[in-house]
Amino acid sequence: MIIRPRPSLFQLFYIMRGSVVPRILPQIFGVFAVSTMLVLLHEREPWLLPGYAGAPFALLGIALSIFLSFRNSACYERWWEARKLWGEFVFTSRQFARQTLVLEDGPDAEGTASRHRLLKLNIAFIQSMVVHLRGGEVGEKILSHLPEDVRTSYRASRNPPDAILRVMSGDLAGLLRQGRISDILYQTLDRSITSLGTMQAACERIRNTPVPFAYTLLLHRTAYLFCFLLPLGFVDAMGYATPVAAALVAYAFFGLDALSDELEEPFGLLPNDLPIAALADVIEINLREAMGETDLPPTPEPNHYVLM
Numbered sequence: 001m002i003i004r005p006r007p008s009l010f011q012l013f014y015i016m017r018g019s020v021v022p023r024i025l026p027q028i029f030g031v032f033a034v035s036t037m038l039v040l041l042h043e044r045e046p047w048l049l050p051g052y053a054g055a056p057f058a059l060l061g062i063a064l065s066i067f068l069s070f071r072n073s074a075c076y077e078r079w080w081e082a083r084k085l086w087g088e089f090v091f092t093s094r095q096f097a098r099q100t101l102v103l104e105d106g107p108d109a110e111g112t113a114s115r116h117r118l119l120k121l122n123i124a125f126i127q128s129m130v131v132h133l134r135g136g137e138v139g140e141k142i143l144s145h146l147p148e149d150v151r152t153s154y155r156a157s158r159n160p161p162d163a164i165l166r167v168m169s170g171d172l173a174g175l176l177r178q179g180r181i182s183d184i185l186y187q188t189l190d191r192s193i194t195s196l197g198t199m200q201a202a203c204e205r206i207r208n209t210p211v212p213f214a215y216t217l218l219l220h221r222t223a224y225l226f227c228f229l230l231p232l233g234f235v236d237a238m239g240y241a242t243p244v245a246a247a248l249v250a251y252a253f254f255g256l257d258a259l260s261d262e263l264e265e266p267f268g269l270l271p272n273d274l275p276i277a278a279l280a281d282v283i284e285i286n287l288r289e290a291m292g293e294t295d296l297p298p299t300p301e302p303n304h305y306v307l308m
Contacts, residue, residue, distance in 0.1 A: 001271070001272065001273065001274060001275045001306070001307050001308075002271055002272060002306060003302045003305060003307050004302070004305040020255050020258040020259050020262070021251075021255070023258045024250075024251070024254040024255055024257075024258050027224075027227070027250055027254045028247050028250050028251055028254065029247075030228075031227045031228060031230075031243075031246050031247055031249075032243045032244075032246065032247040032250075034228055034231070035230075035231040035242055035243035035246040035247070036243045038231045038235065038242075039231060039235055039240060039242050039243060042235045043239075043240075056233065057226070057229070057230055057232075057233035057234070058233075060222075060226055061226060061230075061249070064219075064222055064226055064253065065253075067218075067219055067222070068219060068223070068253065068256045068257065068260070069256075071211065071215065071216070071219055071257075071260050072256055072259065072260045072263070074211055075211060075259075075260040075261075075264040078206055078211075078263065078264060078266060079263040079264075079266040079274070081202075081206065082206050082266035082267065082274055083266070083274055085199050085202050085203055085206075086274065086276055086279050088195070088199050089126060089129075089196070089199055089279070089283065090282065090283055090286075092192055092195045092196055092199070093122055093126060093196075093283045093287060094283075094286055094287075094290075095192060096118075096119070096122055096189070096192040096193075096196075097119055097122075097286070097287050097290035097291075098290075099188055099189055099192060100115045100119065100189065101115070102181075102185060103175075103181070110180075111180065114171065114175060114180070115291075116291050117147060117171065118168060118172075119287045119290065119291055120145040120146075120147070120287075120291075121145070121146070121150070121164055121167060121168050121171075122168070122196075122283075122287060123145045123283065123284045123287050123288070124142050124146045124154075124164055125161050125164040125165060125168075125196060126280045126283045126284065127141050127142045127145070127280050127284065128142050128154075128161045128164060129161050129200065129203070129276070129280065130276050130277050130280050131160075132159075132160065132161050132200075133203055133207055133267040133276065134267055134268070134269065134276070134277075138154075138155070138160075145284075150163075150164070150167050153167075161200055162197065162200065165193055165196060165197050168193050169190060169193055172186055172190055172193070173186075203267070206266065206267070207265075207267055210264060210265075211260075211264055219257065220257065223253045223254065223257055226253070227246065227249060227250040227253060227254070230246050230249060231243070231246050234246075259272070269308065271306050273308075275300070275307040275308050277300075277308055278300035278307050278308060281297065281299075281300050282299065282300065284297075285299065
């Protein structure tokens with residue numbers, strides 16, 4: 001995610017980091033080149049390429065802009081829902097750390113060990129969610145918080161985060177059977193674990209259910225056809241300025257399309273995607289501090305204005 005101060009008016013014209021311009025430069029240059037050839041052909045051989053009325057292109061452009069705005073809104077809604085879910089991950093994990101403080105009231109160290117095990121499992125769950133949503137290999141950041149008796153089942157599971165939640169629920173059930181926690185406390189702690197599972201399922205829904213492909217394909221096709229045919233409708237009115245105008249229109253339409261693609265997959269690795277790895281590190285820092293640790297990693301900071 002891009003995190004930087006609001007740029008000045010002059011900076012707006014040359015900022016590239018976080019912009020979709022690098023992704024759509026080929027399309028813009030393609031539209032400019034095709035427009036230039038069409039203008040030259042029209043000027044030199046008007047009988048071969050006559051001009052056309054611009055009204056149909058204007059109407060098609062209005063319709064296309066409305067459809068693109070609808071898709072952009074739908075994709076932003078997915079991005080914002082994902083951000084709210086990870087905000088809930090932060091809140092629920094901190095709440096779970098506070099709720100488990102009651103386990104340290106015992107006369108021995110067994111309650112403290114049980115609490116630390118639960119919080120380390122919570123950290124491992126959050127860090128495994130990053131790998132689960134983005135893909136990649138299981139690293140030391142996850143394994144260092146997993147107890148030895150959990151690592152085998154974690155590696156064998158097709159849904160590792162859910163496997164960790166099962167272990168956490170099993171630990172709570174064991175504490176209940178041993179009489180170390182009451183029924184009410186068990187329900188309270190289990191409710192937090194259930195919330196983590198609910199948010200995991202919601203993130204999986206966003207990841208596994210993209211915007212309908214037919215809708216995306218229709219907009220892609222229409223945008224390309226419109227931008228490449230646009231010079232035919234304005235070559236008589238604009239002459240040699242037509243390629244510049246067509247390139248600007250291509251920047252607007254292809255830019256909205258590319259931005260929608262980024263927002264549609266909020267858990268990806270593009271600059272405008274969510275910084276779920278940084279959020280997972282923040283949760284780890286909070287829970288390790290709740291366990292009394294002082295040797296904590298630094299708070300994640302943007303690297304060249306990008307926080308991932």
